[in-house]
Amino acid sequence: MASSDFQPLQGMSDIYAPDIFLWQQAEAQARDILKLYGYSEVRTPLLERTEVFSRSLGDTTDVVQKEMYSFEDRGGRHLTLRPEGTAGVVRFIAAGGAERLDARVYYMGPMFRAERPQAGRKRQFHQMGAECLGAPDPLVDAECIAMQRHLFSTWGLKDTRIQLNTRGAPEDRDTVRDGLREALVPHREQLCEDCQRRFDANVLRVLDCKKKSCGEIVEQLPPVTSFMQQESRAYFDEVQAILTRLEIPFAVNPRLVRGLDYYAHTVWEITHHALGAQDAMAAGGRYGIAMSGKTVEGVGFAVGMERTLQALQAEGVEPAEGDAVDVWIVSLGEDVLQENMILAMALRERGISCRVDGRRSMKAQMRGANRAGASFVIIRGEQEMKEGLMQVKDMQEGDQSAMTLPEVMASLQKKLT
Ligand code: HAM
Numbered sequence: 001m002a003s004s005d006f007q008p009l010q011g012m013s014d015i016y017a018p019d020i021f022l023w024q025q026a027e028a029q030a031r032d033i034l035k036l037y038g039y040s041e042v043r044t045p046l047l048e049r050t051e052v053f054s055r056s057l058g059d060t061t062d063v064v065q066k067e068m069y070s071f072e073d074r075g076g077r078h079l080t081l082r083p084e085g086t087a088g089v090v091r092f093i094a095a096g097g098a099e100r101l102d103a104r105v106y107y108m109g110p111m112f113r114a115e116r117p118q119a120g121r122k123r124q125f126h127q128m129g130a131e132c133l134g135a136p137d138p139l140v141d142a143e144c145i146a147m148q149r150h151l152f153s154t155w156g157l158k159d160t161r162i163q164l165n166t167r168g169a170p171e172d173r174d175t176v177r178d179g180l181r182e183a184l185v186p187h188r189e190q191l192c193e194d195c196q197r198r199f200d201a202n203v204l205r206v207l208d209c210k211k212k213s214c215g216e217i218v219e220q221l222p223p224v225t226s227f228m229q230q231e232s233r234a235y236f237d238e239v240q241a242i243l244t245r246l247e248i249p250f251a252v253n254p255r256l257v258r259g260l261d262y263y264a265h266t267v268w269e270i271t272h273h274a275l276g277a278q279d280a281m282a283a284g285g286r287y288g289i290a291m292s293g294k295t296v297e298g299v300g301f302a303v304g305m306e307r308t309l310q311a312l313q314a315e316g317v318e319p320a321e322g323d324a325v326d327v328w329i330v331s332l333g334e335d336v337l338q339e340n341m342i343l344a345m346a347l348r349e350r351g352i353s354c355r356v357d358g359r360r361s362m363k364a365q366m367r368g369a370n371r372a373g374a375s376f377v378i379i380r381g382e383q384e385m386k387e388g389l390m391q392v393k394d395m396q397e398g399d400q401s402a403m404t405l406p407e408v409m410a411s412l413q414k415k416l417t
Helices: 019-036 050-057 062-065 088-095 098-102 140-155 170-190 193-201 212-218 230-245 305-312 334-349 360-370 382-387 404-417
Strands: 046-047 071-072 078-081 105-110 124-133 159-167 263-272 279-293 294-304 325-334 354-356 375-383 390-394 400-403
Touching: 019 105, 019 124, 019 140, 019 305, 046 050, 046 088, 050 088, 050 279, 062 170, 088 098, 088 279, 088 294, 098 124, 105 193, 105 212, 124 140, 140 159, 140 193, 140 263, 140 279, 170 193, 170 212, 170 263, 170 334, 193 404, 230 263, 263 294, 263 305, 294 305, 294 334, 294 382, 325 334, 325 360, 334 354, 334 375, 334 382, 334 404, 354 404, 360 375, 375 382, 375 404, 400 404
Parallel strands: 325 354, 325 375
Antiparallel strands: 046 078, 071 078, 105 124, 124 294, 159 263, 263 279, 279 294, 375 390, 390 400
């Protein structure tokens, strides 16, 4: 095998120490916060039938058209590695009884999109997402955004920005599309090539085109809310009023449309300044997705974990715990090895982490202790065994003393647990 065969595929990464400690900390904190709001975890399969995604995200979306890892399996089934979490959750909800239709669930795990890898864009990335199922209600949308902010502040992120917009009710879809097309007709020739195509296929996406010339045209358009029915505008006003009442800062961005078709009413994106061009750290919104003859309604969001970790590192957040072991046991001579293993088991039963070393020089074993960041080293050779003693070295203080087994247990338990 060439050495490149040992590397992960392009756009995918091994995640390991020390980075993994911040991941684990963020995940543990997320679980605590989600519990406070009544969410429980769901683990849906990574692989689903392709239509689970194509039907819910929308056939004309970039994700479905260009980014899915899809293949036919040996049975001729069309399958796709999940590019996001909402569609799988909705399949799970639709498969259950009525009691699932107002569930609150969260998920954490890898997602797959065959994008061109670049800073902030990976082919396997991780999302932490939450979905609150149930009928549209501005209170629930606002609470979902508030929970997300709670999560970010618990993680230690200070500089996040919430951008908010509405897609209107499902009944507004056609009027919004027609209104936008009509307003764009006089500028059609000036739109970029992509937007010329979007004009027919998915006119909403013209609004978030990154090209400056298209941006200038979009500036002159009436806001999307002007094409919506009064009820939809009132719904959006209420979401904003609740967020203001909860003292959650946000900015309305009339150009924010989100790239997936399932959204209706509130949509949002959360950005962080440290992320560069791909500055969306998290995104969410309310949706209605038809599956197995049911329409599943809900509101939710997904946080991009790689981007979040990058933002946490930029803000100087450090994990509270690493993988340093408490105790390193140095064994001098073959005969003490088994006794030291028994000692190690007794320490672990008391919640003290330890490793037994041996079969190499004392110097090499001490180097191992240093590398592992051990707080204490226990040294036991044949002489100590005979005397019923062991040497205990405090690696921080540097002092060393001979102790009996009960003394070691009492002293380490006091200092380490
Ligand atoms: P999304 O905007 O496609 O929404 O993805 C959410 C977040 O995942 C993004 O803001 C970004 O942080 C991260 N992300 C997306 N693609 C990549 C990538 N290629 N590399 C690294 N990070 C990426 C959704 O997935 C919706 N399911 C969110 C949602 C849940 N809406 C309602 N419920």
